[in-house]
Amino acid sequence: MIQFSRKFWNILTFTILLTGFLWIRYTATHFGPGTNGKTPAPHQGFLAPDFTAQSLSGEEVSLSSLKGKPVLINLWASWCLPCRKEMPALEQIYQDYRGEGFTILAVNATNQDQIEKVNTFVKEYQLNFLILLDENGEITNAYQLSAFPTSFFISADGIIQEVVIGGPMSEALLRSRVEHLLEISKSEAP
Numbered sequence: 001m002i003q004f005s006r007k008f009w010n011i012l013t014f015t016i017l018l019t020g021f022l023w024i025r026y027t028a029t030h031f032g033p034g035t036n037g038k039t040p041a042p043h044q045g046f047l048a049p050d051f052t053a054q055s056l057s058g059e060e061v062s063l064s065s066l067k068g069k070p071v072l073i074n075l076w077a078s079w080c081l082p083c084r085k086e087m088p089a090l091e092q093i094y095q096d097y098r099g100e101g102f103t104i105l106a107v108n109a110t111n112q113d114q115i116e117k118v119n120t121f122v123k124e125y126q127l128n129f130l131i132l133l134d135e136n137g138e139i140t141n142a143y144q145l146s147a148f149p150t151s152f153f154i155s156a157d158g159i160i161q162e163v164v165i166g167g168p169m170s171e172a173l174l175r176s177r178v179e180h181l182l183e184i185s186k187s188e189a190p
Helices: 006-031 081-100 115-124 138-142 171-188
Strands: 052-055 060-062 071-076 103-108 130-133 150-154 160-165
Touching (some): 081 103, 115 130, 150 171, 160 171
Parallel strands (some): 103 130
Antiparallel strands (some): 052 060, 071 150, 150 160
């Protein structure tokens, strides 16, 4: 049986550690961070990215101005069939819970839509919540939109509680999610 000296083991350990360190430095330099240099998509447990957008009525609205209120951000387009199907449920939920501080920011991907069609859509569905216009795609990019509709349920402290990609969401699903947001918001209140 071959016996190795302590010096041999020290050199072997040092060589392995040095090789590992050099490999980590090489891959970090040549391949970049694990997200390919992009910010990870907003998801549950993370602070919702702030934004400011113009509403259909011309007022500037920012997400941060609603801090302290539970918010549903719904990213949609007028040509999206699931968006059309879930809008009546969104309107009903808004009417039922707005008195408790709940609000909806329906962000239209205006860079992929037409403002005339947005106006027609809002009138057709008699929508009363805030309709915001994402004219240059900054909001859909910040939220890394992958499908219409996509909804972000955000608690009063600005933390994303749930993300629903695709739709349409039923009124029952919306109701349970909004009631959960309201519970969280009450527990966060001082």
